[in-house]
Amino acid sequence: MIGIAGAGAFGTALAVALAKGGCEVRLWARDTQQVRLMQETGRNDSALPGVDLPKSVSCHADIADVCGGEALLLAMPMQALGGALDSWQQIHGRQPLVACCKGVDLATLRGPVAVIAARRPGAQAAILTGPSFAADIARGLPTALTLATAGDGAALQELLSTPTLRLYRTDDVIGAELGGALKNVVAIAAGTVIGAGLGDSARAALMTRGYAEMVRLAEALGARAETLAGLSGLGDLVLTCTSQQSRNFRFGCALGRGETFDPRVTVEGVATARAVVRLAETLNIDMPITGMVNALALGRIALNDAISQLMSRPLKQE
Incomplete structure (x- = not known):
C-alpha cells in the first residue's frame, strides 16, 4: 500500500498513476466533504475534473488510514509541510516519506527533505520532483521525474515507477x-x-x-x-x-x-x-x-x- 497525504491535483494524479500501475493507494484529504464526494462519485472534480479514480484508490479523512504502508507521499504546499508533520503523530518508524512539493520553507529556509528529516529523523526522507503537470500524469501521458534521497533510493524508485511514470534517482538532494x-x-x-x-x-x-x-x-x-x-x-x-x-x-x-x-x-x-x-x-x-x-x-x-x-x-x- 502507498499512502498519499493531500488530494489536490498532483496528489490525485499520482494516486491514479500508481493505481493503474498496480498499487493499492490510499488518498487522504483534510476536507471531509471532499472525501465523501470522492467516495460517492469515484472522482475528485474539485481538484482534477474529469478523471476517474481507479477501484484500487480508497479515499480517507483520517491520516492514520494512509500511514504504515510502503511509502507515504506528502502532496501538499511547501509552506504547509512542517505544520502537517508536527501535527501528525500517526507517522512513525522508518517508512519512506516522499515530499511532492517544491519550494523553500519560510520559517527555516530549508527544502522539503530537510524539513522532513528534522521532524522525522528515523524515516527515509526523499523528494519527487521534475517537469510534470497533474493532468498529464492522470491521463497516462509519458512523464519523467527525479527521485532524490540521501540513502539508497533503488527500492523506492522501483516502487513509485509505472509504465507511464519514469523515475530517475539521485543522491543530490x-x-x-x-x-x-x-x-x-x-x-x-x-x-x-x-x-x-x-x-x-x-x-x-x-x-x-x-x-x-x-x-x-x-x-x-x-x-x-x-x-x-x-x-x-x-x-x-x-x-x-x-x-x-x-x-x-x-x-x-x-x-x-x-x-x-x-x-x-x-x-x-x-x-x-x-x-x-x-x-x-x-x-x-x-x-x-x-x-x-x-x-x-x-x-x-x-x-x-x-x-x-x-x-x-x-x-x-x-
Whole structure:
C-alpha cells in the first residue's frame, strides 16, 4: 500500500498513476466533504475534473488510514509541510516519506527533505520532483521525474515507477530541491515578460539568466551543477516557463498585465522568492531576477522600473 497525504491535483494524479500501475493507494484529504464526494462519485472534480479514480484508490479523512504502508507521499504546499508533520503523530518508524512539493520553507529556509528529516529523523526522507503537470500524469501521458534521497533510493524508485511514470534517482538532494523550487521563481518572471508583451526573445533571455541564478545558489549550498541540468532543474524550468498550465507562469502573466490573480490558487514561487532573497543575502549571492520577482509580488516596485533596473545592470562576461 502507498499512502498519499493531500488530494489536490498532483496528489490525485499520482494516486491514479500508481493505481493503474498496480498499487493499492490510499488518498487522504483534510476536507471531509471532499472525501465523501470522492467516495460517492469515484472522482475528485474539485481538484482534477474529469478523471476517474481507479477501484484500487480508497479515499480517507483520517491520516492514520494512509500511514504504515510502503511509502507515504506528502502532496501538499511547501509552506504547509512542517505544520502537517508536527501535527501528525500517526507517522512513525522508518517508512519512506516522499515530499511532492517544491519550494523553500519560510520559517527555516530549508527544502522539503530537510524539513522532513528534522521532524522525522528515523524515516527515509526523499523528494519527487521534475517537469510534470497533474493532468498529464492522470491521463497516462509519458512523464519523467527525479527521485532524490540521501540513502539508497533503488527500492523506492522501483516502487513509485509505472509504465507511464519514469523515475530517475539521485543522491543530490539539495540540487533536486533547489531545481524544483527556483524554477517557479523564474517561471513567474517569464510569465511577467509575456504578460507585459515583451516577447519570446526576452523570455528566452530571462530563462537563461534565471537558470544561471539557480545554478549559482545551488552550488553555493553544495549541490552539483549537473543536477540542475537535469529533470528537476532545466527540464522543469522549460515546462513551467512556457505553458499556461503552470500556476506560477499564469501568476506572472497577470503581474505583467497588471491584473489581479485568483488568491485561492497556491503560487509556490511567491513564497520561494521571499525565502530565497533572504537566503541569498546570507550567502552574499547575486540573484537579481529573484529579487525583482519578490519586489513585484510584494508590490514594492513598478513593472517598468523592474525592467529598467534589470536592463541597466553593468555589462559583463557571460
